[in-house]
Amino acid sequence: MTPDDLKRAICAKAHELGANLVRSCSVRMWETHPMQSPEFWPHAIWPWAENVIVLGIPLYAPMIRTTPSMVYQDLYDTSNRVLDDIAYRLTNYIVTGLGYRAIFFPRDCYYNIEALEANPNAAFSHVVAGYYAGMGSIGDSHNLLTKEFGPRVRLVSVVTDAPLTPDAMLQKNVCIHCGKCLQSCPSQCFRKNGDAIYDMDKTACTRYHIMLKKQRHWPCGVCVSVCPVGEDMKAYRGERMISEDGIRHCQAFGS
Ligand code: SF4
Ligand code: SF4
DSSP: OOOOHHHHHHHHHHHTTTOOOOEEEEEEHHHHHHSHHHHHHHHHSTTTTOEEEEEEEEOHHHHHHTOOOOHHHHHHHHHHHHHHHHHHHHHIIIIIIIIOOEEEEEEOSOOOTTTTOOOOOSOOOOOHHHHTSSSSSEOTSSSSSSSTTTEEEEEEEEEOOOOOOOOOOOSSOOOOOOOOHHHHTTOOEEETBBBBBEEEEEHHHHHHHHHHHTTTTOOOHHHHHHHHSGGGGGGGGTTOSSSHHEEEEEEEESS
């Protein structure tokens, strides 16, 4: 199979397994466009690695709008299960079906939110991988903003030595610098930093999540909810996504 044929076969399988967005990049992107220290580079961890396939599925905007609530928590937990399932099965297809080496970095890539308090870095950043693979641009909120779903997308990555034609990075930053994430963050994590993406106090974000978890309704996701970028928002333009009473209902009952 040519790299193009291989890419088509893997993309088709990923879509069949339930991924909405599928893109790939060379591991060399971590060297040519460095954003993390070399210990985070996929080929520093798996020396045979050649390419990273990034898979995305959407979070549904009206459900996130209820945050913090049981409704959003279950959406988040379900997306985690679906992502790891897709990644496991796609890895299996590449290894046993196509005969190449592959592994996947699980979604999140950290044990639990408490683990991030001591060390705020996950083992792998799917946001960075998605950026290199042209799935989106990194917004002021530090989230990956996709044209399709804005930041309302959950990611997982498969690392392989299969020779794949890489996708191009986005030429245009889709963040419109509206400031809504900065203004809405309940733990005031963001600070303006000239024209660069906002400085982010990751520890403040983590501590807020730990507090929400103790109250049995997390994650936060406010910066994901308020971001206006994404074609998914078009369906609700000009009307309310959820009533104020509806938000209170989801937060008061079962959460
Ligand atoms: S809310 Fe506005 S500033 Fe923040 S990431 Fe989205 S578009 Fe950018
Ligand atoms: S998840 Fe919540 S606390 Fe963390 S940066 Fe986004 S809005 Fe702020």
